[in-house]
Amino acid sequence: MSGPLVVLVGPMGVGKSTVGQLLAERLGVTYRDTDDDIVAEQGRTIAEIFVDEGESAFRAVEKQAVHRALAEHDGVLALGGGSILDADTRALLAGRRVVYLSMDVEEAVKRTGLNAARPLLAVNPRKQWRELMEARRHLYEEVATAVVATDGRTPEEVTEIALDTLELKEA
């Protein structure tokens, strides 16, 4: 199947961009991030899109961006944390090499805290994280061909584990 060599999924703040860039470097391929695609295309931040148009409008834009990137990109692709909420997107991920970067709720709260740039966590982050992960954990697991726990690990360590798990030859 053509498309990305590796797709990264997982919640916001788990380190998809940092690990994705390290992974791409090690594999000698390019890195792409669907959140960046959306910001470039829309000329607005993700938070602005949420505020201006609401979450469901954002999800529609996100779905298009993810489907386009899956068709166009052949390197490492990181998907926005909520992309896997869409059933068509999950179906499109079937048969691909998908790594779920996971973290527990306490680690998530520690890493993201009260974060104005992340509209889903603007108030009461611990409760929101718990609910978010209860709703999404099984979806990340459903699309993943490998899971790498990031708790207490540096991005470099996570990258090494991902490379070992994927058994990909480095460039």
Ligand code: S3P
């Ligand atoms: C979201 C994750 C964010 C961004 C938006 C919504 C989510 O992406 O798309 O704030 O629903 O989990 P990152 O996972 O890249 O932070």
